[in-house]
Amino acid sequence: MGDNGRTRARPEQHSGSGATGTRRRGRALEDAILDAAWEVLVDHGYTGFTFEAVATRAGTSRPVLYRRWPQREDLLLATLAKNWQPVEIPDTGRLRDDAITFLRRLNADRARNVVVMCIQLADYFRDTGTSFCDLRDSLRPSGSSAPLQVIVCRAVERGELPDVPRTDRILNLAFDLVRHDLLMTMDALPDESIVEIVDEVWLPLLKAAG
């Protein structure tokens, strides 16, 4: 039906950062949206993670999002996939240094991410009946083993540890404890805690497991 009195305020300008007046397309647009989506997720959790909020933050409009990700979950998974980076595994030649360095990196990195991915996503987990465990598994590069397992393997190869079978529980204990503290306090661990976990708990168990 004819003219419904719309009066185009100004062309556009996507209110983003540089705002060159140019209109974003394809990959560039998609990246900008997913970055905006990540920020929204960090700031407001899954509950505040609405098409409305993400579109506004990205300086675009909801239809643009709906065209790419019909469901909120699709947008969420795309956002996570783009922003999740595995923590680098150090190789210093000494078990204790490897462990402490790795856990420090983990602590710094996941103090942001784990809180987002586990705590903020609680509603997502409830809605879908999945758990943090499932999500982690689906984001970890398939076939790769747990970081601490790699570190222990190297120590065994160097002869730093006896070559005896160890349970996953023991191998991942230090990782689990750091994650536990992150979840409980929703904040990074003090460095002393990391050293304590390695020296008082993990290493003694690894050495005693013979």
Add this chain to the structure above:
Amino acid sequence: MGDNGRTRARPEQHSGSGATGTRRRGRALEDAILDAAWEVLVDHGYTGFTFEAVATRAGTSRPVLYRRWPQREDLLLATLAKNWQPVEIPDTGRLRDDAITFLRRLNADRARNVVVMCIQLADYFRDTGTSFCDLRDSLRPSGSSAPLQVIVCRAVERGELPDVPRTDRILNLAFDLVRHDLLMTMDALPDESIVEIVDEVWLPLLKAAG
């Protein structure tokens, strides 16, 4: 003003359970509401924890809730306070049995509660800037020590363990690991895991700490 055509379908009947046709009041009503609120919280998390949902579930109406708890947070805290029970600490006379029995109880009980209180409440934590840690501390009877600490104390008194200083990290390790698994899987641990945690991790560390 005047008759606005309302035609009172039927008196009421609060659609609850027994539905004796009697109208609930005071304490009975409050209990019923808080029970309903707990169910809503378990089923739908803090996000779905609306005055609307709780009132419907309780078979009452929103004004009744607003009169008692003006804010959603008030209703939440009342609901938690009513439904949080500390896990009973066993006293079998043997350290290992005490630990395994306690952790089994914890596992069964918190598989429902911790998931609700930590995961489902994520939005609450985000909104208020508190953490699960803070909430646990405020719900644990003040002055009482951690359950595993009590169990270890008794073992030391019986001479089952050497009387050496132990860090909180070690003392609470078994508890923390159970909690960690609960959070990660959002489900109860298999019984083997509890036994493994006690026999392969916690007891060796307690004995070696001399």
Add this chain to the structure above:
DNA sequence: GACATAAGATGCAGCAGTGTATCTAAGAGC
């Protein structure tokens, strides 16, 4: 039995998000 209190029903304005449809215009490819 009269009265005060409070339960419970209902209405309503407001707000935020959803999902979709429609239109204009920018920009890429030919």
Add this chain to the structure above:
DNA sequence: GCTCTTAGATACACTGCTGCATCTTATGTC
């Protein structure tokens, strides 16, 4: 330059929750 795709704006109907106001009526107390 022309055309095709699609970004971006806007509108609309719908849903669900919020606070609050108002009314009726059940129930306990005197």
